[in-house]
Amino acid sequence: MSWIFGSNRGPNQPGGVPVVPVPSGGGDASGGGDKDGSGDKKWSGFDPTGLERAAKAARELNASPHAKNALELSQMQEQTRQLEQQRHIKEQEAAIHQLQSERVRIEQEEKRKTLQTETQHHQQRAQYNDQLARKRYEDQLQQQKRVTEENLRKQEESVQKQEAMRKATIEHEAKVRHEYDMQRMRAEVREKAKTDRENQDLTLEKIRVKAKEQRDTILQSIRTASTVLGEGASAFISDWNKITATIGGLTLLALGIYSAKHGTGVISRFIEARLGKPSLVRETSRMTLFGGMLRHPIQYYRRRFTKPEDALEGIILKSTLEKRLRDVAIATRNTRKNGGVYRNLLMYGPPGTGKTLFAKSLAKHSGMDYAIMTGGDVLPLENEGVSAIHKVFDWAKTSRRGLMLFIDEADAFLRKRNTETMSENLRSTLNAFLYRTGDPSKKFMLVLSSNQPDLFDFAINDRIDEMVKFHLPDQVERERLIRYYFDKYVLQAAEKRGTSRLKVESMDFNSKVKEIAKKTEGLSGREISKLGVAWQTSAFVTDDGVLTEDVIDARVNEMVDQHRQKIEWKTQID
Ligand SMILES: Nc1ncnc2c1ncn2[C@@H]1O[C@H](COP(=O)(O)OP(=O)(O)OP(=O)(O)O)[C@@H](O)[C@H]1O
Numbered sequence: 001m002s003w004i005f006g007s008n009r010g011p012n013q014p015g016g017v018p019v020v021p022v023p024s025g026g027g028d029a030s031g032g033g034d035k036d037g038s039g040d041k042k043w044s045g046f047d048p049t050g051l052e053r054a055a056k057a058a059r060e061l062n063a064s065p066h067a068k069n070a071l072e073l074s075q076m077q078e079q080t081r082q083l084e085q086q087r088h089i090k091e092q093e094a095a096i097h098q099l100q101s102e103r104v105r106i107e108q109e110e111k112r113k114t115l116q117t118e119t120q121h122h123q124q125r126a127q128y129n130d131q132l133a134r135k136r137y138e139d140q141l142q143q144q145k146r147v148t149e150e151n152l153r154k155q156e157e158s159v160q161k162q163e164a165m166r167k168a169t170i171e172h173e174a175k176v177r178h179e180y181d182m183q184r185m186r187a188e189v190r191e192k193a194k195t196d197r198e199n200q201d202l203t204l205e206k207i208r209v210k211a212k213e214q215r216d217t218i219l220q221s222i223r224t225a226s227t228v229l230g231e232g233a234s235a236f237i238s239d240w241n242k243i244t245a246t247i248g249g250l251t252l253l254a255l256g257i258y259s260a261k262h263g264t265g266v267i268s269r270f271i272e273a274r275l276g277k278p279s280l281v282r283e284t285s286r287m288t289l290f291g292g293m294l295r296h297p298i299q300y301y302r303r304r305f306t307k308p309e310d311a312l313e314g315i316i317l318k319s320t321l322e323k324r325l326r327d328v329a330i331a332t333r334n335t336r337k338n339g340g341v342y343r344n345l346l347m348y349g350p351p352g353t354g355k356t357l358f359a360k361s362l363a364k365h366s367g368m369d370y371a372i373m374t375g376g377d378v379l380p381l382e383n384e385g386v387s388a389i390h391k392v393f394d395w396a397k398t399s400r401r402g403l404m405l406f407i408d409e410a411d412a413f414l415r416k417r418n419t420e421t422m423s424e425n426l427r428s429t430l431n432a433f434l435y436r437t438g439d440p441s442k443k444f445m446l447v448l449s450s451n452q453p454d455l456f457d458f459a460i461n462d463r464i465d466e467m468v469k470f471h472l473p474d475q476v477e478r479e480r481l482i483r484y485y486f487d488k489y490v491l492q493a494a495e496k497r498g499t500s501r502l503k504v505e506s507m508d509f510n511s512k513v514k515e516i517a518k519k520t521e522g523l524s525g526r527e528i529s530k531l532g533v534a535w536q537t538s539a540f541v542t543d544d545g546v547l548t549e550d551v552i553d554a555r556v557n558e559m560v561d562q563h564r565q566k567i568e569w570k571t572q573i574d
Pocket residue numbers: 314315316317350351352353354355356357358408409449450451481524525526527529
């Protein structure tokens with residue numbers, strides 16, 4: 001009720017209730033009590049006029065007809081002020097809240113920045129450490145390199161010193177020897193000159209006598225020869241019997257030479273048939289005395305003393321396979337050199353992929369003899385199969401150079417024994433084979449080739465030490481094969497001067513090769529080699545001997561068609 005007392009407000013305060021002026025003086029402001037004003041010190045300075053005025057105003061207010069309205073107005077003003085204060089408080093609270101949020105955000109931001117800075121520091125430290133480690137490692141390497149170089153330099157110096165010493169020793173020896181020889185020669189020459197001077201008369205006389213004797217002898221010989229020939233010729237011409245006898249003698253001599261030549265061949269063939277190559281062996285590099293050295297001496301010696309540089313010369317395979325086979329070839333050659341035990345080899349894969357080719361080259365490269373037999377040849381032998389097999393191995397054992405026994409289509413007779421279709425004879429033959437190959441050998445190496453190795457008897461698999469799979473050539477190998485056989489059958493034939501009329505039409509050969517290789521997908525090495533032969537033959541049959549691009553394409557298309565046909569037949573059979 002401050003408005004009643006007017007303590008807080010001036011007389012013209014807006015919205016306020018006009019303060020009822022309090023009459024100055026009059027009325028008892030003390031309200032009774034300490035009337036004399038001297039009793040209690042506390043009330044001594046109290047001015048009661050305000051209270052009096054308030055009381056008067058209250059009275060007047062009560063008496064006023066607007067008292068109620070004024071009260072309501074003042075209440076409403078009070079409420080409005082409170083609401084305003086609440087709004088103000090709310091605004092302040094919102095501001096505080098916003099300030100808090102801002103503070104949290106700033107803190108987060110600070111944290112993130114700190115984290116980022118720390119991460120950067122970590123990274124920088126890690127990089128620095130890494131650089132240090134690298135530098136340390138490089139320093140170590142440099143150090144090692146320096147040490148190695150230093151050692152090498154020292155070694156080289158030492159070798160050079162030794163070399164220089166050796167050279168100096170040799171030169172000194174040579175000089176001493178030369179001086180000694182010169183002295184000896186001078187002494188000999190002096191001695192001879194002295195002797196010659198002393199015997200000069202004697203020597204001259206000796207030469208004269210010797211020359212005279214020689215002259216007389218030659219003259220005498222000429223005289224005798226002409227007399228004998230003249231007499232002989234006249235006697236021969238005048239005597240028909242002698243002429244007939246001479247002609248007969250010459251004829252008999254020619255006959256003798258002819259029969260001796262052919263007789264040796266017949267005899268050697270006979271001996272060979274009895275003692276030489278077994279019938280199961282189709283081809284061999286092994287030369288017997290009669291069959292080899294005497295009949296083809298040059299070939300015999302060339303084969304004995306020259307070896308191909310590379311076991312894979314003329315054999316085109318995938319580079320990985322080539323590497324593996326080269327290792328096999330080197331190992332085999334070293335085995336032969338060191339008298340070691342041979343490792344048996346199985347080569348399997350589609351026909352015409354170079355298995356036989358490699359086996360022959362392997363044998364040549366290793367310096368061994370080779371013998372080729374075919375599994376299919378064993379089947380018709382029936383009950384003679386066992387002895388034929390024994391004969392092959394007996395013969396193989398006698399080879400001084402070691403023998404590589406290559407069995408093509410080996411699955412034809414080395415197949416599983418438990419199949420019902422296998423005849424008793426074949427089973428015995430297989431057993432004989434197993435018996436002869438049971439132990440590792442220093443005499444022969446077994447090389448089996450098969451298109452169906454899964455048919456082998458397990459005991460055969462057990463005897464195999466190395467298995468190599470041959471594949472059909474892919475694009476790269478086909479290109480190489482095409483180049484190789486084009487060169488072999490066409491270009492080399494065209495280069496033969498004088499004897500050849502074969503010419504090749506000019507074309508972009510590289511792109512042609514690529515194109516042919518693409519077309520011949522699926523063809524084997526054998527089929528591609530046949531393509532080479534077909535190109536050559538086609539060129540020979542033309543009038544001008546020119547191999548044109550069209551002819552090349554035509555042969556390729558034919559070969560591809562034939563291949564397709566073969567595959568169709570094969571699929572039907574399968
Ligand atoms: N990889 C090759 N590189 C060069 N020529 C090849 C290759 N493969 C095959 N030939 C050619 O094909 C001919 C036959 O090859 P080879 O007799 O080695 O085949 P194979 O794999 O033994 O076949 P099969 O299983 O039918 O006996 C070779 O004489 C050669 O001209």
